[in-house]
Amino acid sequence: MAAGSGVDPDRSGHPGDAPRGLPAAWTRSVRPEGVIRVGAPDRSADVLLRDGTTVHLRQIRPEDAPAIVAMHARFSERTRYLRYFSPYPRIPERDLQRFVNVDHHDREAFVVIAGDRIVAVGRYDRLGPGAPDAEVAFVVEDAYQGRGIGSVLLEHLAAAAREEGISRFVAEVLPSNAQMLRVFADAGYQIRRQYADGVVHLSFPIAPTEQSLEVQWEREHRSEARSIARLLTPRGVAVYGASASGQGVGAALLGHLRDGGFTGAVVPIHPTAKQIAGLPAWPRAADAGQPIDLAVIVVPA
Template identity: 80%
Template sequence: MTTVEQPVDVLLSDGTTVQLRQIRPEDAPAIVAMHSRFSERTRYLRYFSPYPRIPERDLQRFVTVDHRDREAFVILAGDRIVAVGRYERLGPQSPEAEVAFVVEDSYQGRGIGSVLLEHLADTARRFGIVHFVAEVLPANGAMLRVFSDFGYQVQRQFADGVVHLSFPIAPTETTLEVQRGREHRTEARSIARLLAPRGIAVYGASATGQGVGAAVLGHLRDGGFTGAIVPVHPTAATVAGLRAYPSAADAGLDIDLAVVAVAPETATEVVADAAKAGAHGLVVISAGFAEAGPQGAALQRSLVRAAHLAGMRVVGPNCLGVANTDEKVRLNATLAPVLPAPGRVGIFSQSGAFGVALLAEASRRGLGLSSFVSAGNRADVSGNDLLQYWQDDPATDVITLYLETFGNPRKFARLARWIGRSKPVVALASLARPPGVGDGPALDAAAVSALFAQSGVIRVDTVAELLDVGVLLAHQPLPAGHRVAVVGNSSALTGLAATACAAQGLTVADGYPRDVGPRATAAEYAAALVASATDEGVDAVVAVFAPPLPGQLADPETDFTAALPDALAAGKPVVATFLAGRVPAGVPAYPSVEEAVRALARVTTYADWLRRPPGALPELDRVDRLAGQAALRADGADPAALLRA
């Protein structure tokens, strides 16, 4: 849990962002204003009386706390306080405190009560409080559910028309799971709203059709986006054949997403305008932020702060954009003019340049895309957010990541370990962080390898390999073991494949490699391939084919690739390297046997990980690392050396 001496941003159940911080004496006017917006029912449920106004004496007590025996947090949406939560110790050195909170009517039912309870309990524990008590009217079902749904063992007593609650606030497996479940739902929802917007406002598209903004606008339009597209331009009546408006709100349409391609100095002005139109998120294509130096970093912080205060999430800045191939959405808010065909693979890239390469190479290989996000400087939306979204996304079966930082390696490992049990995660990690990208620790190669191996992540070393493995996972079942049948019409190619299998830790099955010879007919080759695929001693098949020399084949037009679909019917993975002929869709084809075998080996390792019992890892989030290191040193151990080991 993050301490909140400084304001923190939190996500609500609908994916919007609000700010949480400790209450301050100068909040008094805002507290009065919030109280004035309460309905009579909300006042009655919180104060057990109409309580039409806050007396000055009560007000000063509300806003003045010692942050130890008495603590209070406020939730801000923009510059308005919309909720307050507090606890008060029941007596000097008492281990019990009374907890209460109230939420403005328009923000009720969005998870604010759970957020406040989580932070209040965490703070109280640090000061020796182990029990919370609360008094709730029976009619306040929403508040009663906040306590019961959090996972605490709540004891209830009904007396004098009030429900008296008492519960220990020590974290348990149940409360941690509840917190993680809330985290998952809120982060996934915030990304879903970015990838399926009803309408998009585009800022920075020139009327001349030149520049980055005009390019993204054209790709949105030409990609067939199913929602409204609103170019925002100070003077032009139309941009790219679409009606333009000086403000997004002037369009009178449902705007969920703003695509920003304006100068960094004016980006915060866009935030204010997009917020008036009801936007939930920003995709900032513009460069010139943290990657450009200290001044740009300050502009980036201002941009994110303004967006979060307006309830919005930020993709970027300095990013390639976002895409969703769902037929109901058809979103191409990227700098790539053409997206890969619709498919079942999600792609996340921190780098815009790598994002371009990934999309282009995916198109060339026929790798179908479900959705794509380029995070750029990763000022807000990260790979962890996308993992949360893709975990439950019914359109995504395979997750591919290009990562330059790990903002929270522990969280990444936890998410990947959980998600990898149902959807494979393939990752390419850069060990060199570009300027301005993220704020997480840079990891060395050994640390990355260990992190991925323990989490079940399939680690690859190049963009080509990322897609090699992605294609295999998207189209083929997982192998049941390491035994590989190599079948081909060339002794050189089958020998190469067998050598590659040994080098990658795969076992060439008994009786293989099988070389049918250059004079074999298509029927003979097909029979050998199908026999290998149905062999009980085989877990996967590597099919290789070289064009025969002139005069070695009676019918050079015979289609040897036709045998591949029959081999697939056995339900085992088949990879192919055919130096002649077009391999049918659904069979991963590679230009060399080494690439084919390497991809198969990566997937086999993942299948091995899946077959191992998941086990149980200790919960380390709340471990006092400094105390642990001190204890190790007291025993004569070197903590750094132990970590390296």
């Protein structure tokens, strides 16, 4: 999933030049490169995705440069092409520094972190000093596409842009990028489309609409429902605190899970025991080699 942006390498594959269709002056930030506004607002958030998993979203930092390079290296050739409109096999140093240094006013960028990896990045660039329009673009690592990250990035970028006096987003998307076109179409904004020079040009006001708010609410509702699905129907349960002797409340709980019709994995966790209540025990849940969605701790108060 990727949407191109004129503020990044141009469509002919020459990073740093003016993008096709925009004056060169529009690609430059009003503030000097690398200058961060004092007192920039904290826009970080933990976000539930479509499948119920949680990722962390925060503003990009200069020290993210190595992680951005690593993420770019994991992209498929198709993802790179859909994002940059060219093969763009590596990020030149000049582009990299521009990517990770933003002023959080005319230029903002968010990264999405899963575990210890950056797996997506989205940004907007204001189209000139004091302009009400900004170009928006984002890209999601292949393994995390289809989980709603693009929609989340668009929602948070729009909210940040509104705080900075921006009222409209523009974007350029290749016609073959149906998934990204759907992200924009499903966001609930009034999208205007224009096809020119082999690219779909989109523009839309980012003020919340009744439809966009409903879309956000439904997305959050579905994500919340799926986030507790593993609690209600776990694939596996780890039980901490069951005695190695097979006696006590913990062992009884293990027996109930084993004999009560639960079809998932039941994993006793014990620092030394090899087996509890007839079940293989492990010192850590990660050692069991089973998908564990729920942990039950049974220890004396």
